Amino acid sequence: MRAGDLASLARLISRIEHRNHETRTLIELLYPHTGKAQVWGITGPPGAGKSTCVDRIIVHLRAKGKKVAVVAVDPSSPFSGGAILGDRIRMQQHTGDNGVFIRSLGTRGRHGGLSHSTKEVVLALDAAQFDVILVETAGVGQTELDILKLAQTVMVLLVPESGDSIQVMKAGLMEIADVFAVNKSDRPEADKLVRELTQMVGLSPHDADSWMVPVCKTEAVRDVGMTELIASVEKHQEYLSKSGKRAEKAKAFLREEMIDILTEDLRRSIEAILATSGGVEVLDRLLKKEIAPYEAAKLISGSSG
Amino acid sequence: MRAGDLASLARLISRIEHRNHETRTLIELLYPHTGKAQVWGITGPPGAGKSTCVDRIIVHLRAKGKKVAVVAVDPSSPFSGGAILGDRIRMQQHTGDNGVFIRSLGTRGRHGGLSHSTKEVVLALDAAQFDVILVETAGVGQTELDILKLAQTVMVLLVPESGDSIQVMKAGLMEIADVFAVNKSDRPEADKLVRELTQMVGLSPHDADSWMVPVCKTEAVRDVGMTELIASVEKHQEYLSKSGKRAEKAKAFLREEMIDILTEDLRRSIEAILATSGGVEVLDRLLKKEIAPYEAAKLISGSSG
DSSP: OTTOOHHHHHHHHHHHHHOSHHHHHHHHHHGGGOSOOEEEEEEOOTTSOHHHHHHHHHHHHHHTTOOEEEEEEOTTOOOHHHHHHHHHHHHHTTTTOTTEEEEEEOOTTOSSOHHHHHHHHHHHHHHTTOSEEEEEEOSOOHHHHHHHTTOSEEEEEEOGGGHHHHHHHHHHHHHHOSEEEEOSTTSTTHHHHHHHHHHHHHHSOOOTTSOOOOEEEOBGGGTBSHHHHHHHHHHHHHHHHHHTHHHHHHHHHHHHHHHHHHHHHHHHHHHHHHHSHHHHHHHHHHHTTSSOHHHHHHHHHHHHO | OTTOOHHHHHHHHHHHHHOSHHHHHHHHHHGGGOSOOEEEEEEOOTTSOHHHHHHHHHHHHHHTTOOEEEEEEOTTOOOHHHHHHHHHHHHHTTTTOTTEEEEEEOOTTOSSOHHHHHHHHHHHHHHTTOSEEEEEEOSOOHHHHHHHTTOSEEEEEEOGGGHHHHHHHHHHHHHHOSEEEEOSTTSTTHHHHHHHHHHHHHHSOOOTTSOOOOEEEOBGGGTBSHHHHHHHHHHHHHHHHHHTHHHHHHHHHHHHHHHHHHHHHHHHHHHHHHHSHHHHHHHHHHHTTSSOHHHHHHHHHHHHO
């Protein structure tokens, strides 16, 4: 896999997604080889042109000789089947290029572990020596925000016509955006949105050492403004290194990984206990209101010790 | 609070949301008084008319003498401030009616515990003797689906013009819908959508004992079709009681509550450990790649014992 075989990488990632004891062995083996990749996040409302933009970024980065992986995460897509079909279509134009890898992660059959899986897929791609890993999500729900936390630089892609929905999201977007891109910027309302975003950036609390979030104008379809967008992201990456924020982000990533691993462990052992006769009895007593929830939880955690 | 004082109920719910040791005491005290309320879920894409529909349902249920509480959960709204403003506007028309209570829950400052909070707020409203608790969410992301699981009957509200976005969501919606409503059904494409949904329902696997998901036509703005929609939900509630599915749902709810309680406990103790010098040292060694993630997690869980 580390030698660049994409088929074996795809198999490896499926095994990580599958989440059993083997996942852990794989992560432990891969971990020492991680830490070199840049992780870029990209989000925005449906129809903002994220896929087109990601495809353009791939082409630009390939021209610079960089290896690029894309992890497209759609927490609201219930069909991983659909996601896989999408991968095939998107991969077609990069067929035969070992420097590009695209993978979608859906929520089918998952129990809230999507951000944990994504984190470990990113670790695998990092170990596979991709230079840039693009994490693409749709929207800014809780799960998406959790997922974007694992990117070092987050691009937020907006379009003039998103109008009202953007109004609502703006405050949330300000918290996560390192770079704004106003896509489809040939449309009439584009300049207004650029002005609004620039103002918003200026008004947000910052000091001399803060990163000033740039607002780029792009037309991904016609490949306009992509060089500037990529340059902005690269500038943010330099900022992270110089300011010491890169190490901070790496620590926060690992801290969350610890919490995820231990929570996943616990969830499994609780589910196991709830399936035993003792666990069933506790649930029955709870249902009959002989005991209350936190009392019942204590009984269950007692039987785990 | 149980006597129907809405101001003390609002304070109680804030205390439950606050999530400290007191939350537990409150839930233990309230729990014996729960189990009577019907919990109805309602979801749909933005612009489907959920708020209007919920307001109509309130009016209809009030006319039948039922006490109604609404919990509006928006996982993608980063500002609880906005949510509260919304509550005020929505409550205005029910001012002075002690039989109506509306509360929004946002994600501001939360760590993935939104569905747990919502569950416990529903328990409090149940104990406060509301007959129907409406849980309203936007969209069908992972967090929304988790939240809807706590409703006994889920209404999915669609509109003809949602078109493509519905196509994508359909499969996911089929899994959660107990009742479909095609709102704004005066629009030209409404009948087409009704036909499509009815077909989809017919094609989904079912046997003689299965609930056949009805497809209602509504125009919430003009109060058209609301009686039929509410009758469909009530029919589903009867179905749950007769089929024994109500007890199954109650058990699943309590099972998830157990997992949530224990996971929240664990998260707190991990965060405490990570803040100690021992925890900081483990993170440092992990950052330096002297150890790997699962090995580090084992060290952390060792220090919790």
